Amino acid sequence: MPSGITWSRKWGALIALFYGLGLSAQQVPLSTFEPNQAISINPYVEVYQTPDSLSAEEVIPRIKSGDLKPAENKTSPGFSRDYFWIRFTLTDDQSGDWVLELDNPHIDFVNLFEVKGDEALLVGRGGDKQAFSYRTEINRRYVFSIEMAGQPREFLLMVDKRNASVSFPLRLWTEATFGTNESMSNLLYGIYFGILAFVSAFSFVIGVGMRERNFLSYGIYVAIIGMYMFTQLGFSFQYLYPESSAFNNYSRVIFSFSLLITSMDFFSRLLDIKKYLPLLSKIYKIGWVFLGVVFVIWLLNRLFNPAYAQYTILTLNILYLFILGFFGSVFYVSIKTWRFQRGNVLLVMFAFFALMVGASIYILIEYGVISESFFPINPIIIGSMLEVLILSVSMAYRVKTLNERKNELSNKLLRQQKDLMRAFIRGGDMERKRISEELHDNIGSSLSLLKNSLANERFDPKIVNADIDALCEEVRTLSHRLVPHQMELIGFSEVLADYCKRYERDSGIKVALDQFDFPVLSEHMSVPLLRIVQEALQNILKHAQATEVEIQLVGYQEEIVITIDDNGVGFDPVQMAGGNGLINMQTRCESLHGQMDISSHEGKGTNILMTIPIY
Incomplete structure (x- = not known):
């Protein structure tokens, strides 16, 4: 559009705003606005409120007679219990198709009337208290098509949004601009x-x-x-x-x-x-x-x-x-x-x-x-x-x-698992080394002495029998520590009880073993559990300086609980967390999908709690 026409329209809008509105506040001079822009017509309308439900034919004479006074707020009155009637006149000296938009999708009832004298002709309707198809124009907002033929047209818009907040921002578009x-x-x-x-x-x-x-x-x-x-x-x-x-x-x-x-x-x-x-x-x-x-x-x-x-x-x-x-x-x-x-x-x-x-x-x-x-x-x-x-x-x-x-x-976690595995392997190597040393130092030495005794023609049969009995006890003790073959025959609880008796006899530490509804365990659970208890008792013997140990075996429907308490000198679990013995115990417990907690304080003994699911 040429700039001269553009500025002439803008000046025309200003003249209408400052002068024309003083004569007729509800006139909207369409020819003074840019055709490719929306026109907010709220400044040009007159808004009336009625507490009662009236027809458009009843409202028109009351407006003309002055019985109804225009409201001050022309767009957003807020919460209200009234009906609103919005009056405006469109003036244009050219023909064209326009679209009136009420940009509030939440009005209960909306009716647009054209005023001709004292008559009101329905142009369009809508409202969200009716099915969506009730609307004259299918649109999420309320829109009404208006055809101008070069003559002024006066309209009356009824808005019903009682007992709620109401607003009615009104814009006019040319039909082409609205579609775009x-x-x-x-x-x-x-x-x-x-x-x-x-x-x-x-x-x-x-x-x-x-x-x-x-x-x-x-x-x-x-x-x-x-x-x-x-x-x-x-x-x-x-x-x-x-x-x-x-x-x-x-x-x-x-x-x-x-x-x-x-x-x-x-x-x-x-x-x-x-x-x-x-x-x-x-x-x-x-x-x-x-x-x-x-x-x-x-x-x-x-x-x-x-x-x-x-x-x-x-x-x-x-x-x-x-x-x-x-x-x-x-x-x-x-x-x-x-x-x-x-x-x-x-x-x-x-x-x-x-x-x-x-x-x-x-x-x-x-x-x-x-x-x-x-x-x-x-x-x-x-x-x-x-x-x-x-x-x-x-x-x-x-x-x-x-x-x-x-x-x-x-x-x-991967590094920790590797460390645990290395510690586990190292612990196994140490255990094999200890067994090897016992085989060499104790049993091997005993066998050598027994051989020398038998080679002496003047050997005492009673002494030889005693040496053989001691050697058998050594082998039995070693076999208990290496492979508890009795497990399959008498079960975990009996094997542990037998081990605790020998531990008490050899160490001088009193051991109290209590059982409460403890179930019969499979071998794949029994062997690691026995190794854990053995490791704990060996640690107590070496480090705790304890005089008493209490072991409790408790069985539940889906898990077992084992506790080991001593009255020794205790230790700092944080400083001792890297010890091979503790790592081996932790690793074996985790291999059973269990959880082991160690609680100890210097001078107050140690408590080991294991919770292991039964599977």
């Missing part, structure tokens, strides 16, 4: 909801795969944001439940409560409120219960009380009060935990501030403090998008950090 804008808007909204769906699904996968509740909470939170905005923009009624106007009226309140609860849950986890501020964590839980009770009461009134609308206003006021309280609590937590978690606090401040501003603007619009016509895009959309982008970058970084930590732990 609608295609672009739907594309951008598709990208917006696609990002939310991807982030939510990604968070669920990470949360389940890594067992991270923070990611699960974030996935639910983002999903609720998406459903709330999908409903808030009118897409849910159009695509999900077009024939259920009743559920459409429930859904916004349902998602509003869900959004507040999930946001409180996610941010409490993100800021670790339970750790740093446990009292506030309890207050949050009480708040969730209270919100649940409020919602149930509202739902029951919605279902069974004809006068439910007044409770809806009260319910929304409680909800908004909680939202403001939650905003304040986030700032409180940020201040209190700044020195403990500056990174998390900065992240929350940047992300949460965007949503907080958007939600606060929306609440102010709901109460009629700010006009919705100032914002061509819902402020919650901008705030939520910024918040999700910031938090998603942070969550992606956390995934990277968790993956690196997981790899580090895996490598550390």
Whole structure:
């Protein structure tokens, strides 16, 4: 368009604004506006309120006679129990097709009339208390096609949104511009909801795969944001439940409560409120219960009380009060935990501030403090998008950090397993070496002496028999330590009891063995368990300086518990954690899928507790 025409139209708009409106406030001079832009007509309309349900034919004479006075707020009156009648006149000296847009998908009933004298001709209708197909134009908002033929046309728009917050931002588009804008808007909204769906699904996968509740909470939170905005923009009624106007009226309140609860849950986890501020964590839980009770009461009134609308206003006021309280609590937590978690606090401040501003603007619009016509895009959309982008970058970084930590732990575990295996092998070598030394030093020496005695013609048979008995006892003791072959015959408990008697006789340490419902164990469990007890008793003999040892065998339905207590000098488990004996015991216990805990204090003895599943 030539610049001269452009500026002439803009000057014409200014002249109409400062002069023409003084003569007829409801006239909209279409020819003075750019054809490729939306025209906000709220400054040009007259708004009237009636407490009673009237027909358009009843309202028109009351407006003309002056019985009805124009309201001051022309876009967002806030909470009200009245009907609203919006009067305006379109003037154009050219023919053309226009589209009137009422950008609020949540009006109960909307009717557009053309005023001709005292008559009102219905041009279009809509409302979310009817099936979606009830609308004259199928669109998530309320749109009406208007054809101009070079003559002024006067219109009266009836808006029924009683007992709730009401706003009616009105824009005019040329038909071509509206179609182009609608295609672009739907594309951008598709990208917006696609990002939310991807982030939510990604968070669920990470949360389940890594067992991270923070990611699960974030996935639910983002999903609720998406459903709330999908409903808030009118897409849910159009695509999900077009024939259920009743559920459409429930859904916004349902998602509003869900959004507040999930946001409180996610941010409490993100800021670790339970750790740093446990009292506030309890207050949050009480708040969730209270919100649940409020919602149930509202739902029951919605279902069974004809006068439910007044409770809806009260319910929304409680909800908004909680939202403001939650905003304040986030700032409180940020201040209190700044020195403990500056990174998390900065992240929350940047992300949460965007949503907080958007939600606060929306609440102010709901109460009629700010006009919705100032914002061509819902402020919650901008705030939520910024918040999700910031938090998603942070969550992606956390995934990277968790993956690196997981790899580090895996490598550390692998190194520990290798160390345990080397210690186990080294312990086995030491045990074989000890047996070899006993075979050489004790049994071998005894056999040599016995051979020399037999070679002496004057040997004493009694002495030789005694030496043979001692040698048999040595072999029997060694066989007990090497392979407990009696295990298959008499079982673990009897073998252990026999070993404890010989240990008590040889060491001088008193051993008390008690059993409680201890089951018969298979050989693959009995041998490692016997080795663990033997190792523990040998450690007590060498290091503990104990005089008494108590062993308890307790059987349960799915596991066994073995405890070993001594009254020795004790030791520091941290300093002794690398000892071969303890490592061998730990390794054997883990090979049985069991858990071993060692508790000891210097001068107070030692307690070993083993819990092993039966399989």
